[in-house]
Amino acid sequence: MQSEKMATRSSDHEGNARLNAVLATILKRLGLGFATLVVVSAIIFSSISMLPGDFGQAVLGQSATEETVAAFRKELGLDKPAVVRYFEWAGSVLQGDLGTSFSGRNASGQDRSRQVSDLVMPRLWNTLFLAGVTALIAVPLALFLGLTTALYRNSAYDRTVNAATLTTISTPEFFVAYILILFFASLWPVFPSLANVNATTELGERLYRVALPALTLTLVIVAHMMRMTRAAIINLLASPYIEMARLKGASRSEIILKHALPNAWAPIATVIAFNLAYLVVGVVVVEVVFVYPGIGQLMVDAVTSRDIPVVQACALIFAATYILLNLTADIIGIVTNPRLLHPR
């Protein structure tokens, strides 16, 4: 009987203690996430330092004399030791200053360079807009398809959805993009094939222009999320408590929605976070096809021109996106798991 006394504490103070425990866990994860970001920043910095070639050389051309290149490097601070440059960079990033772009500068001394944040922010906003629109379509669609295929598993509907999503995920995204352009911009011109937006484009117009890129990305990411949802639910259907629910007279939809889904949020959230991160960091191909001014294109251009501050800023934003989204998935896993939320 001793164990029973332990198991039956009063539940009055439990609520507060529980909330504090969850908050403490979240703060701890945030701290860990920040530490990860610091490590990643060091990796980004050192790997960019190891990029072959030299910005000075790239800008000034092969014919530039050694002295000119050296003077130019000195002006940009590239002559300082890497460790010093890292801490200068990290220090200013912490204060919100991403630095000044290398491009636009000229050896002549006339400086038309821009702040990195002025370059990156509009592009980041564009990317987040496209990712947001895509997520709003793709996530509910994937959940709906995942749940219904689990409910009617092995039916014709299940097989059709599985085959269709497998096809879209197996097709290269540029190909999906061109097919969509062919049908919806060329044969039946309902959407524009170019998604060129700028800061002044209005919301309605923006939505209209990103329709095809958003649709392309939706087709690419839905399969992964939908299949994971289906698998997570079906995996649980073999549990004794699901059989128990059946033997208590629960219908199929009750079993899926009430008994399986609440236990499946953690794996589903993880795969959604993974795909949302992809929407931010992995869409450069789609941006190129639709000429969409996103952050992916910016980074590729910056790598080509050895514009180190921009490359670093983009890489840091990508890393932060991954860390934040995974953190969110972890937190969803915690708050949907009574074992963690209500410890013994």
Added chain:
Amino acid sequence: MTIEPNRKDILLEMRDVRIDGFSDERWHKIIKGVDLTLRRGEIVGLIGESGAGKSTLGKAAMGYTQPGCKLVGGSILFDGIDLVKASDADKRKLWGTRIAYVAQSAAASFNPAHRLIDQTVEAATRRKIRPDAESRADAVELFRALQLPNPETIGGRYPHQVSGGQLQRVMTAMAMSPRPDLIIFDEPTTALDVTTQVEVLSAMRNIVEEFHTAAIYITHDLAVVAQMADFIKVLRFGEEVEEAPTRQMLTHPEKPYTKSLWSVRALEKPEVKGEDIVLSIDHVDAAYGPLKVLHDVTISIPRGRTVAVVGESGSGKSTTARVITGLLPPTAGAVSFNGKPLPAALKDRSKDQLQRIQMIYQRADTAMNPRQTVYEIIARPLEFYLGLKGKAQEARVIDLLKMIELDESFMDRLPSELSGGQKQRICIARALAANPDVIICDEVTSALDQIVQEGILKLLLRLQKEFNITYLFITHDIATVKAISDEIVVMYRGKVVEQGLKSEILAPPFPDYTQLLLSSVPEMDPDWLTNLLAARPA
């Protein structure tokens, strides 16, 4: 049982029920034509070994077959409703309301995401048997009737927050909530400690009596079914062996198979006192992180004898074994072998020291590499400890197989191709291969059927006689203790409560805990539970 059957009383009538199951890519007969008639308020005990089809038959009484099984013949009438012909929707209306199910592992059968009270009233609320608020109030009364602590608040807890015994009682309350006509209890106490089992059994019996509910009680434990059932049906290989009222079945079983089930518990080894101490544990404390689990444990183990360590789960039995083997270095105290202290940690021990102490585990199937053949499993210690190779190794493996009463045809088999008892025999052979002085047996028979248990125990006793092996035998089953031990150590909450010769420990006067433990072991007497509850202070 009334002699003149009154048709009107009949609640459940199963005739010539046949069920096939799909495995190894073909259909097998699981139930081969079984009849069962149950009247209102009656309890039938279904007993048999695992694989006898007890659970399958129990679920079939609800008109339910598990995925991978199908009903191929026979009729099932529940209160005049033909469950074979009934649609899924019609059956769902009965399930959880007129027929309820209590599963073996309550811990796995409660949904971890919902509070206990919500799961308890789920079926009654779904079918609108009464307003939800009334069901919740009624559930609290059921919790109280089942002697759950804090009946008002326990329903607000999640499944992982209460103990296994409590969960099993909550599950009985869940089954009882819609006041069903029939409850199927599928091994409801098998996973519980004996001390908890008594409480759960008496709670279940009282509540079934109070509401005059009929029940099918499935178990492999004869003594348990004797307390619960009006009549008993013995099943084997999906067929009925015999059926009789409980008292008659216990005193005059007719079929040889039933008699053999009954005789298992009679195995008893005469104790022999031992003077030559081979292994001693001196004032050992041990902890998992900050959690202290052993307190000043001192045990002496004489050579060539069996010391049984008994106690309920969480009493520190297995932790003691981990300290002896060096898997868990103690925080204080020491273990000595043949009078010389052993290094505390496994990695500091010599090959010779490792060889002398071997271990056999409870779950044979997880203790063997599923991708290694029997030969590889047994040959490994031969090569590692004794350096045996080639022909000599093969000869020794065959030798060892003979010792465990298997032949060389088993050498090329994988663990998945063996029965539960055979797997445990291979584990014994693997331990023997090292020529150990001491073998630690951690609940080695508790996952096995009674007849198979008897075979393993007899084998262990024979090997002890032949090779003068010492056993440290960890178990929670007193019948096993009687069968195999010379000395007994009783553990409770990480402390040794009592130790001595079997005859001393099993004879009064008992310390409180030993008394509780011994009196909780069900006996093959239908009045045992009634008498025990009457004798215990309320």
